[in-house]
Amino acid sequence: MYDTLIIGSGPAGLSAAVYASRAKLSFAVVEKEYMGTGQIAYTERVDNYLGYYGIDGFSLGEKFREHAEALGTEFIDSEVSGFQRDDKGWKVLLADGDILEARTVIYAAGSHPRILGITGEKEFSGRGVSYCALCDGAFFADKTVAVIGGGDTALEDALYLSKQAEKVYLIHRREQFRANRALQEKVRACGNIELVLEAVPTEITGAENVTGIKINQNGTEMVLEADGIFIAVGTVPNTEAVKDTVSLDSNGYIIAGEDCKASAEGFFAAGDVRTKQVRQVITAAADGANAVSAVSEYLY
Numbered sequence: 001m002y003d004t005l006i007i008g009s010g011p012a013g014l015s016a017a018v019y020a021s022r023a024k025l026s027f028a029v030v031e032k033e034y035m036g037t038g039q040i041a042y043t044e045r046v047d048n049y050l051g052y053y054g055i056d057g058f059s060l061g062e063k064f065r066e067h068a069e070a071l072g073t074e075f076i077d078s079e080v081s082g083f084q085r086d087d088k089g090w091k092v093l094l095a096d097g098d099i100l101e102a103r104t105v106i107y108a109a110g111s112h113p114r115i116l117g118i119t120g121e122k123e124f125s126g127r128g129v130s131y132c133a134l135c136d137g138a139f140f141a142d143k144t145v146a147v148i149g150g151g152d153t154a155l156e157d158a159l160y161l162s163k164q165a166e167k168v169y170l171i172h173r174r175e176q177f178r179a180n181r182a183l184q185e186k187v188r189a190c191g192n193i194e195l196v197l198e199a200v201p202t203e204i205t206g207a208e209n210v211t212g213i214k215i216n217q218n219g220t221e222m223v224l225e226a227d228g229i230f231i232a233v234g235t236v237p238n239t240e241a242v243k244d245t246v247s248l249d250s251n252g253y254i255i256a257g258e259d260c261k262a263s264a265e266g267f268f269a270a271g272d273v274r275t276k277q278v279r280q281v282i283t284a285a286a287d288g289a290n291a292v293s294a295v296s297e298y299l300y
Helices: 011-022 057-070 133-140 151-164 180-191 281-299
Strands: 002-007 025-033 076-077 078-085 089-094 099-107 112-113 144-148 169-170 193-197 199-206 209-219 219-225 229-230 235-237 268-271
Touching: 002 011, 002 089, 011 281, 025 099, 057 281, 076 151, 078 144, 099 151, 099 229, 099 281, 133 229, 144 151, 151 169, 151 180, 151 193, 169 199, 169 209, 209 229, 268 281
Parallel strands: 002 025, 002 099, 025 076, 099 268, 144 169, 144 229, 169 193
Antiparallel strands: 078 089, 089 099, 112 235, 199 209, 209 219
16 A cells, blocks of 8 residues: 555646655556656746746656656556545545555646537547647648637747747637736737637638638627637646545635645645646646645654
8 A cells, every 4th residue: 555646747746756755655656648747748838937947848847757757756557537535545446447555645637628619629629620739730830720718828829830830810709818928928029920809719610621710709700711720728627536536616626725635534636636826837846745745744
């Protein structure tokens, strides 16, 4: 039986692994994706992680993982399907039928992209609809694309795509963006990004592949011709496996404070799955440290 099982190998999970090793706990990291490092791997450039200005997300994630591996972290490649509590601690149920046992759990499974839910989105997924500009941007060199969203990720995607595509539409349902001001200034200064504000996407059009996107802009219906649609409208926490185990808020995040303690005894939440104000790489890493501190206090 482990002292703790860390679920997820993003910044929160890998940070927890580093701190668990230093605390001399017996532990393992259960990861859904082999050699995964979380969503940071799909970020083109990270400007706000202390000491690594301008690094790409994949490289930063690899550094996190190398640190955890250097301290002897055990990785188990499997998907978690559920949890059971008994008098010894927790049974972690895996999708392949195996069961792991631990005195505590640190749940750091991260999140996944939110979908729009409009006509054509599912039908053209992989044929012009993408949720990862870094992954698929190269397929749209010298073409016209549309990015949907108004947060940091959407504006980062638009800037990244502007270096490859001939034209980028940036569609946002509101008049003002939610993204930080520095990103907004860069986007507004970019000559091949056209802002389409107060516009709601209603349908993605096409035949074999995407040809455009229908929008409603202030009551006027129109179609913007585009070869690719990149959707960046936020994320959804990966908490399906814990919905019957711990308390969640109305948006599906695990209710837990800065000590990462969830509602179930011996269960801790770290990173993007936890209720908190700011979800960034640096706060995820901090959660990993806080969670191990709370685990150590709980165990000893």
